[in-house]
Amino acid sequence: MDVEDTKYNNTKELILDAAEALLQDRGFNAFSYHHIAQQLGVKNAAIHYHFTSKTDLGTTLIRRFRQRFRDYTRTLERENAGPVSKLECYFAIPASYLQNGRKICPLGVLEAEFNAIPEPMQLESRLLDKEMRDWLAGVLDDGRSQGVFNFEGSIVDKTLVVVAALQGVLQIARVAGPQIFSVTVRQIKRELGVLEKAV
Amino acid sequence: MDVEDTKYNNTKELILDAAEALLQDRGFNAFSYHHIAQQLGVKNAAIHYHFTSKTDLGTTLIRRFRQRFRDYTRTLERENAGPVSKLECYFAIPASYLQNGRKICPLGVLEAEFNAIPEPMQLESRLLDKEMRDWLAGVLDDGRSQGVFNFEGSIVDKTLVVVAALQGVLQIARVAGPQIFSVTVRQIKRELGVLEKAV
DNA sequence: AAACTTACCTACTTATCAGTAAGTTCAGAA
């Protein structure tokens, strides 16, 4: 028989969902157990039943991001998605963050608060960054080899600019308005040589 | 006679200096009056003497960033700096943040914590963003007109990508190491058509 | 049906936070 999950309810997942939204909305140090508890209609101690500490909650959260990204890319692989399609899917991630309440990249939050989060979360953050950036580098490499992308500079350099720009623009959208996002994505695509259509 | 500053000591400025470093290191919600007080060898209440509230301290801090940027650009104007020179000076700002203890852009911090900072600070953040981005847009516009820059897309679009990429890469440097910064700046320059030398 | 586990809750502790009220020190003006 399957241990956990199937038994009883899914409060644990609901806690993670609430924590995830709060993390991307306010940051790790600006949300409390009380925020989550109130939202779920449970008491503070219920969260401690599922997660021994806030550090535990935080690291579990990042591991879930990592797993989700792995699942996502694996699905794209199964579907034999090409580089252009993969790139579009990559852009769709921050786009959904923006739409769903002006959230920002989890990595952006964690990096901004990096010196004020527990070490286990710092380690998980490093892994998440590496995995995402390595994957995108692979996509850009394939795309250039196949001639569907056309850009200057090395794969690593270009990947950094794309990742950094997307992370940055989500944050800037909070002070400058959400409309700057699509504008920036358009420019990024242009500079990847992937946009042949009009401006 | 000059009011304030000349009289007595400069604790107020020292408080702002400490708060500024803490902001860019840990974020607004992750530093306390105690951090500052301990660092300066004064008591908690001494900070409250100079700043009525943490909100007051925060807004003063952002206003100081704004003033500093205005002074900086005004100096460049007086020196008749060209677009390339101005761009180099703009890159020098995040470069100094990185060198001085892996700090990140103040705006990046404020945007990441945007939904967890007081409204007066949100307003000041908007102004800081607008002023900096408008200035850079002017530089890119001049540079393109003068033929020293060569890039695709509109001025606004390009400015956003440059600003977002710089803000993002400072944050990513925390998990990926400081060496990625110069690499990214090199790529940004390349894509501004300002780098004629070898890769 | 007894024994055990899950999934909580109530009630608490300890620590830290921003903020305040009232008193102290001391330089310089009157």
Add this chain to the structure above:
DNA sequence: TTCTGAACTTACTGATAAGTAGGTAAGTTT
């Protein structure tokens, strides 16, 4: 020499944080 105000300190408050001890109802296993 007294007085005034700037620049603090001491000693506190109330709020909120994460975390814990112990209890309980309902479901599961044996």
